[in-house]
Structure formats: C-alpha cells, structure tokens
Amino acid sequence: MALIHIKDVVKTYDMGAELVHALSGVTIDIQANEYVAIMGPSGSGKSTLMNVIGCLDTPTSGLYEFGGENVGDLDDNQLAEIRNRKIGFVFQTFNLLPRSTALHNVELPLIYAGVPSHERRERAEKALTDVGLGDRMLHKPNELSGGQRQRVAVARALVNNPSIILADEPTGNLDSRTGVEIMQLFSELHAQGNTLILVTHEEEIAEHAHRILRLFDGKVASDEVVANPLTYASQM
C-alpha cells in the first residue's frame, strides 16, 4: 500500500471576485522510501500540493490517505499530531525560531510530542550532530550561515523520526555550493531509508531525486523515473 495516496485532489481558493484553482484534480501515489522531486512553473500548485501532503492544508475535494488513514476525517488536533509525529518540514526560508538556540529549535517537535526533557535534549543533540552541527548547538539562527540554518531545519525535521520529509525549495535561499551540500544531506537521508519529497525549480537539484513529478496549472503534467539520479557519491 502506498504511503501517500492522493486521488482527484482539488484545492480552490475563493478570492471573492474569482476562484483560484491551485490544484485541479491531482492523482498520485508515493511509496515509502521514495525520493520524489516536484517541479513546475511558478503558480502551478507545487507548494499547495506540499501543504496538502503535509497536512497543513486540507483539499477542497478529492481523497487524501496518509499511511492508510483518510486525512479528510481528521480533526485539528489529529492533524497536528500527524504533523508532529509523521512529517518533517524543511522550508525555503528555514523558519527557525529566531531567539532560540539551534538546540531548542530542534527540540521543538519533541516538546509538542511530550518527550521528557533529558531524552529530548539527547535526541536533539544527536540530530544536530548527524547534520554536522555538533559544535553549533547553542548558536542562535543569526549566528549561523544560511547552509547551517538549513541544516538545523533538517535536524528539526528529522528529530521525531517522521515517515516523510517534505522540503519546499530547500535550496532556494542558498548559494549553489551550499545547496549542493544540503542535497548531499538529503541523498544520505534517502540512503538511510527516509522518504523525501522535494519541491524545486532547478533541474540540477531535481536530478538528485529518483522520480520527478511535473505540475502544470494545478495538474500533473508528467511523472517520470530518473534513470540515473545524482547521488552523494557521484558528487564527490
């Protein structure tokens, strides 16, 4: 069974004067341990699709099943719990808490999961060490470089052992070299068995994934397997 099952999903925004169809009938299945890149022109609905997948947003119509569960049936608290336990977000603009240390930022999902503080700290430290920031744990976001901030965000996404990591243009605010570093990190995560979905504009970035979905005007225009994905190893 697919980890993510999306069928005829429509998302419409009512802007008063007109209806904006951000998604107009999307059907996709994504299996566990897939590495999918979503591409498409600006406004084609990539972020909207990510938000639906991440349970931040609910479709106007259509079916969305996550791990066999119909998301449409869930209430606010259950959605929050899914976001907390099953999904890790990485954003283009990092979205770290500016006044908190890297460690506290990474601890945040564990706080909401009710993990006791000593265990929380241990796990957050491990996640930060895993992304190569073992020596920056007590730094605040403004004391970190862009690439380091995004690593903190990745550590935060990972810390709760989610079923899936969603990254919406994670390299969009990084220079290309730092972007490559983050992509190497993703390749590693995938190699370790994580499921990843990535939104990007850049073909080169998308080439890291094993499957590329192209959206156009809120519809899936193409869905192809990457014959020979760029890997961590091939970058070296």
Next chain:
Amino acid sequence: MSRIESISTTLQTLRGNRLRSFLTLLSIAIGVFSIIAVMTALGALQNSIEGGLSALGTNTFQVQKYPHNQGGGPGWHARLRNRPDITYAQGLAVVERTQGARYIGLEAWTFGYEVTWRNVRTNPDIAIAGETPDGLPTNQWEIDLGRSLSQSDLDLTRRVVILGADLVRLLFPPSYNPIGETVSLAGTRYKIIGTLKPEGAMFGSRDRHFVIPITTFFEKFGKNRSIHIMVQAESRENFQAVQDQVIGVLRAVRKDRPGEENSFAMFSNESLIREFNEMTATVRLGTMAIAAVALLAAGIGIMNIMLVSVTERTREIGVRKAVGATRRSVIAQFLSEAVVISVLGGLIGILLGLLAGNILAVALEIDPVIELTWIATGIAACCLVGIIFGTYPAWKAANLDPIDALRYE
C-alpha cells in the same frame, strides 16, 4: 506541552523582548502598587488604633464634650462650639447617681510639660492626667510599684504622682526604685507613690503619663476645663442600661432640653472601631476603584502588547503549528505569557507597595504590617487580569492558519 515547558518558553520570550516586557510589567506594577500601598498603610493604622483603643477597657464608654473623630459632618464645630464644658461637679453627679457601674473615673488632661528629677530633665512633651481613683482601672492602667491614688489624696489635694513606665525609664537609672522620690513639674514638687506597667504603643509610646489626683490638677492647672467621664459597666448585659442612666443624669444636670440632642459625646471601643472602619471603608473603596481602573488600563496594555506580539510572531506560530503545536498548546503558551507578565508585574507592585505602605507606617510611628490577604488578592487579581486580557490574543494566535502564518512577512 507541559506547564513547565510553557513557562520556560514564556520566560525565554520575555527575555527576548526586554523593553516591551518591562513596560507592560510596569503598568501592572503601578496598579498593584496603589492597592497594596494604601491597604498596608490603612492596615497599619487600623492595627495601631485597635491596639491603642484597648486602653479603653471592655464594657467601658467615655463621655466628653466633643465627638472623638470630630466627624459631625460639615460645620460640626460651629454647631458644637457653644457646648458648655463638662464640669467636675457634673462628673461627681454621674458618680453619685449611676448604679450598676463597676468604675466611674473622672479625668482631665493637659499636655506639654517637662519633668525633672535631680539634674535629669525630660523633653517638654509629658502629658498630665488628673484622675480620680477609678480613673486608673477605666484607663486600664495597672500599678507596677507602689500604690494607686486614694480618695484621701483627692480630699487633701496631695502633691503625689504615679509615673508611666516610659517616664520612669526616662528619669531614673535602670532598676532604680523611684517610689518615695520627688520630681518637679511646673514649679511644684510631687512625691512619687506609684508607677504604671508598660502599655501597648499607639503612635509611639504613650506611657509618659504623669498621673496626679484630679483635685491637685485643678489647683495647679485651673478648674475651667471640660473633663472626661469614663464608665465601666459591671457586665456586657447592663452596659446599655448604665449608658442610658449616665445620659439621663448628664442631660438633667446639663439642662439639655427634651427633644434636643445630647450636649456631650459618648463613645466606646466598639463605636470607635466602627467609626474608623466606616471612614476607612470609603478610602478602601476609593482605592479599590482606582486600582480597578489601573488594572483595567494595565490589562488593556497587556492585551495590546500580546496582540503586537502575536502579529510579530506570526511566523513563529506557523512554525510551531507545522511541527505539531495544537490550538490548545498555542493558547496555553500565549496565556501563560500574559499571566507571567502580569504576575511578575504584580509581584513588583506588591513589593514596592509593601515598602511604601510600611515606610508611611514607620513615619507615622505605627507598627508596620504585611497584609497577606491583600497580597493574595493582588496576585489573584493579576492572574485574572492576565487571563482575561490574554485570552483574546491567545485565541487569535491559536486560530491562525498555519500556511498563512508561515507565509507572513
């Protein structure tokens, strides 16, 4: 999210916004300060008045020319100015004709004299009390050394004196027995026949009394003055009956016309406390009103700051929701921020208020107090203000759409 967690998050946020937190804190602190300062000062005043009043014993009332608190309403003085003095003769009439009283003391006072013994001289702030023998028990003065006044002291206008404990301490070396010594006051020499046990202090120490027979007093300081009549009933039961008799006797000897009000004032401990409470109730009520307005203003300040904070931290709220914060935990976070700010402010206000109220108390030479009820009330009020005015901002934060919040610039 656990409560501890939410409070530590709160403190972290507050530290992050020092100036703003401080200003909000200040507004709450001022509100609470005003309540606590006034209540503390009033509490100290009330304690001291109640403590001092026990000078007038149980079942005892006092008659004098003017009301004690001069609270006869506007123009009382003009109305009462023409009252005749209560004379010694009228006092004696009361003593003779009243039944059911344990003691009826008559006294006259004058103030501001210095007492000397050998080369020791007091400040000119000694109070002279001319008393009848019954005046000592009605004043709740107890003999420490020596003896009390006797009727023959009065009959023979003896120049004898009983000294208050403080006066003894001022004049004589420690553990010196002053009985039999002679002290001078206003050019007259008095033989010491007794001393009084220390009394409770009200507005500083009061036991610097120089107690002499009332007849001697009249001889030295003149008879042309109004005296006090102090009556102690035998029991609570006949208190009213005794009071009625005294009123009857006095009205008769003072020739008050039927239908006219008494040409003298009467009060007991109970009535004094009641009067004081009536007076301070108004002050308390006024303070409460001011404090309520101050807290309301502070509450609105808190709401304003919290709303700014919610707007400023829209993205943060989005992030928190994206990583799994429920509505409830967002509400808990913002509510506890509001409550922590207001309680911290409240604590500061309480500390300053206690300080100010007690400084005032010390300045007035009354015993300082810490009114726990008002402290508790203050803290409770702050919690309430935090919760009431924090609810809307917290609700607003909890209901932000996570996507909108994350996209917020």
